[in-house]
Amino acid sequence: MQNSEALALAAALLAAAGDLTQRINDGVVARGFEARPAWGFAFARLAPDGATVTELAGHLGVTKQAASQLVDEIVRKGYAERRPHPEDARARLVVLTERGWACTRAAEEAAAEAVRTWVDVLGEGEVRALRERLGRIAPNGPIKPAW
Amino acid sequence: MQNSEALALAAALLAAAGDLTQRINDGVVARGFEARPAWGFAFARLAPDGATVTELAGHLGVTKQAASQLVDEIVRKGYAERRPHPEDARARLVVLTERGWACTRAAEEAAAEAVRTWVDVLGEGEVRALRERLGRIAPNGPIKPAW
């Protein structure tokens, strides 16, 4: 594979990821929730059992102060709440509210809707194959913005 | 395809894109250039014939002021220079310097190196297929951060 092809692959990957993210977010907003794309990854970590701010920070690859600000915001908007941690009096467990769960379901619907346009182009089998291959090469580290 | 699978596809796409971007950037830095990931997309638009600040802004999906700041930075660091536009006295043509070209080649090498680890996992054919499929679903709009 030539060097320039590798860069083209990277560009296509970024473009597809950015497009999908945008459309999922638009779909979530269209369903009546106000959300930022980064929230999706926070929600994924909070579901199903909640998480501490520090755990969330590790998952998102940011400082705990930044994670705490993000929690402030989703709490203020009613998507989650802070509870005392059952086993550690220092920590606080952040859990999704019913509204938070509804937003999560909306994100899943919006994602399915966005992916459907890909199925129209590539067919169901190829999209599945795409997902399977991405799963094999995607790292398990913190979720970070693409740039 | 179930809704939750669509979200998993989005997550895998983001993770792969973020990982690749990170590794390309690391590779560029290791080759002795100081660069930010967003620069790659600016460089791609500047090569081969240069571009105006406004064209660059459209390509990157930001305001022309933001694009101008980015140009300030890459000019200051010697990767590009501003020239009078040959056909429009209002405009200035931003073109890569030799150092800018060297940085671009370094990015291509780093991308090839990063993709090579994927080839090890998936095989050459599958990576090619991945690229081809992403090319078919990637939009042609402005390049925007994944979130």
Added chain:
DNA sequence: GCATATAGTCAAGCTGCTTGACCATCTTGG
């Protein structure tokens, strides 16, 4: 040739992140 559109810049402000300092609580070794 004048009115309007466009390329670019300067300035100010905002947002989301960082680093640094700090307190409360947990854990561990003597």
Added chain:
DNA sequence: CCAAGATGGTCAAGCAGCTTGACTATATGC
């Protein structure tokens, strides 16, 4: 058991990269 260090969380200040708004210089169209 308890002192010392590690860890969870917050407050405060600062910074980077973007935005909006205002402006100048040049181009374009009637």
